[in-house]
Amino acid sequence: MNISHIPRTEKIITRLVQAAGYLSILFVALISLFLLKEATPALLNIKLSNLFSTRWYPIETYFGILPLFFGSVTVTIGATIIAVPLGVGTAIFISEVAPPRLTIGILKPLVEILAGIPSVVLGFFGIIVLSPFLRITFNLPTGLTALAGSILLGWAAIPTIVSVSEDALNNVPQSYRHASLALGATPWQTIWNVTLPAARSGVLTAVMLGIGRVIGETMAVMMVTGNAPVMPTRLNAILSPIRTMTATIASEMGEVAQGSDHYHVLFFIGVTLFLVSLIINIASYRLTYRKMKRSERLLS
Amino acid sequence: MVNLALAWAEKYQNVKPNIRISVTGGGSGTGISALMNHTVDIANASRAIKPEEIAEAKYLGFTPIEFVVARDAIAVIVNPANPVNQLTLEQISKIYKGEIKNWKEVGGEDRPIVKLSRETNSGTHVYFLETVVRLGNSKDPSLFSPDTLLLPSSEGIIVEVRDNPNAIGYDGLGYITDEVKVLAVAKDANSPYILPSSDSVSDGKYPIARNLYIYTYNEPQGEVKVYIEWLLSSEAQSIVKELGFVPIINSEVLSGDQY
Numbered sequence: 325m326n327i328s329h330i331p332r333t334e335k336i337i338t339r340l341v342q343a344a345g346y347l348s349i350l351f352v353a354l355i356s357l358f359l360l361k362e363a364t365p366a367l368l369n370i371k372l373s374n375l376f377s378t379r380w381y382p383i384e385t386y387f388g389i390l391p392l393f394f395g396s397v398t399v400t401i402g403a404t405i406i407a408v409p410l411g412v413g414t415a416i417f418i419s420e421v422a423p424p425r426l427t428i429g430i431l432k433p434l435v436e437i438l439a440g441i442p443s444v445v446l447g448f449f450g451i452i453v454l455s456p457f458l459r460i461t462f463n464l465p466t467g468l469t470a471l472a473g474s475i476l477l478g479w480a481a482i483p484t485i486v487s488v489s490e491d492a493l494n495n496v497p498q499s500y501r502h503a504s505l506a507l508g509a510t511p512w513q514t515i516w517n518v519t520l521p522a523a524r525s526g527v528l529t530a531v532m533l534g535i536g537r538v539i540g541e542t543m544a545v546m547m548v549t550g551n552a553p554v555m556p557t558r559l560n561a562i563l564s565p566i567r568t569m570t571a572t573i574a575s576e577m578g579e580v581a582q583g584s585d586h587y588h589v590l591f592f593i594g595v596t597l598f599l600v601s602l603i604i605n606i607a608s609y610r611l612t613y614r615k616m617k618r619s620e621r622l623l624s
Numbered sequence: 625m626v627n628l629a630l631a632w633a634e635k636y637q638n639v640k641p642n643i644r645i646s647v648t649g650g651g652s653g654t655g656i657s658a659l660m661n662h663t664v665d666i667a668n669a670s671r672a673i674k675p676e677e678i679a680e681a682k683y684l685g686f687t688p689i690e691f692v693v694a695r696d697a698i699a700v701i702v703n704p705a706n707p708v709n710q711l712t713l714e715q716i717s718k719i720y721k722g723e724i725k726n727w728k729e730v731g732g733e734d735r736p737i738v739k740l741s742r743e744t745n746s747g748t749h750v751y752f753l754e755t756v757v758r759l760g761n762s763k764d765p766s767l768f769s770p771d772t773l774l775l776p777s778s779e780g781i782i783v784e785v786r787d788n789p790n791a792i793g794y795d796g797l798g799y800i801t802d803e804v805k806v807l808a809v810a811k812d813a814n815s816p817y818i819l820p821s822s823d824s825v826s827d828g829k830y831p832i833a834r835n836l837y838i839y840t841y842n843e844p845q846g847e848v849k850v851y852i853e854w855l856l857s858s859e860a861q862s863i864v865k866e867l868g869f870v871p872i873i874n875s876e877v878l879s880g881d882q883y
Contacts, residue, residue: 380770381768381770384765384767386767455784456787459787459788465736465737465738552770552773554771564771567774571776575745576745
């Protein structure tokens with residue numbers, strides 16, 4: 325087709341779409357550059373023994389980011405343990421077990437409502453209901469703990485995990501299930517041994533995206549984890565207060581003097597978060613990519 | 625204190641629409657050094673001016689004039705079910721430093737103490753660190769114990785103290801609701817235990833209270849003078865109360881203290 329035959333409006337629209345695409349790439353690049361530029365002075369001005377210590381008290385120049393990093397890790401692991409079985413289980417139920425009328429009419433809208441709950445509302449629920457419940461149930465000094473954060477974030481991650489793994493399950497060819505059932509396998513044996521393994525990479529992508537959602541979540545964790553920068557050393561750290569990287573940035577960036585060491589350290593924490601998210605995204609991208617190659621192989 | 629200054633400036637727009645007041649935050653030191661450069665007419669400060677700052681001002685050829693425009697008291701609060709009614713400053717300091725870990729050490733039940741604080745960016749946090757945790761000794765390097773819960777809002781502290789019989793917290797007097805119990809505080813073991821109130825703050829008996837100051841570049845003139853007189857009026861002082869600070873009851877400082 326000769327390009328001159330395309331109407332002018334068409335060309336303009338193509339250019340606009342192209343510009344939008346390039347602009348978003350440019351913005352991401354600029355944001356990364358800005359983050360790095362603001363974070364590097366932290367490495368130059370602050371002793372590494374201080375930066376990688378376990379005491380965070382920035383207004384007196386204690387800049388140990390380790391408790392914050394491991395605080396985020398603790399909450400994320402807890403949330404993953406809660407969200408993955410529930411999320412994948414819900415996805416299996418929606419895609420394999422539930423009758424379509426129930427799925428379309430009730431289950432899917434419910435999952436969407438869950439996805440739409442603002443995290444500050446989750447946090448409010450956490451303060452008023454969840455935290456007193458945890459304190460009384462486990463006989464803790466306080467319910468504002470990593471566990472409270474994990475439960476709320478697990479909740480927040482479930483919709484992501486459900487919708488992505490449900491898509492992966494739906495993409496498994498119907499012939500797989502028919503073949504398995506024809507060989508005499510029960511419906512559950514078919515789900516566990518055929519459908520789920522066939523959708524494995526999609527489900528893993530869902531889990532990775534869920535983790536990405538959890539580690540970046542701010543408001544709900546800030547409200548329920550107590551924000552005490554204690555280094556989680558023992559296994560029962562999940563039942564103690566912790567402070568995450570996101571909550572630290574959110575609560576301290578507003579008042580910090582621009583250009584101070586504290587300011588640069590907050591950006592350094594931002595870069596750390598950025599790298600963690602990047603690694604998670606690359607990992608989930610790799611999983612998706614491998615899935616494509618395998619399906620191609622199957623089809624050939 | 626920047627919230628108070630902003631609220632005043634905003635209200636003053638209704639009183640005198642032709643006067644523009646711009647307010648900048650950054651802390652008491654920022655305000656006073658801006659006064660030194662005379663880039664501002666008025667500096668707000670939640671601490672008194674330091675002798676070296678007065679000396680610098682004299683060297684630069686002006687006299688800062690001090691006005692006390694409001695007072696700020698910090699109430700120490702516990703759960704209503706907690707039998708403890710009073711603490712000395714030193715006991716509160718030891719609790720927040722993590723040296724006293726159980727309520728039975730200060731006459732309460734056998735319960736762990738859960739310490740609540742505002743975030744480190746709050747002026748209340750810094751004031752509590754200096755006045756209570758360090759007992760006013762500026763050379764004392766003590767810090768809050770790392771397991772002190774840092775809550776982002778006053779509401780968070782009130783809710784946790786209301787629900788949790790292990791908790792101790794502090795906050796500006798104006799934020800305290802009657803769902804929590806306010807403790808009487810003594811300067812030391814030999815002093816009387818005082819509950820915070822407008823009266824005990826105004827007469828200086830309650831130990832965790834401070835003045836909030838305004839400094840002007842020389843004796844205020846013209847519109848600045850009118851504004852400062854307005855700050856001490858009942859209209860401006862009612863804003864003080866709304867924001868949780870203690871108003872100046874008798875406007876005894878119209879003339880200003882000269883250094």
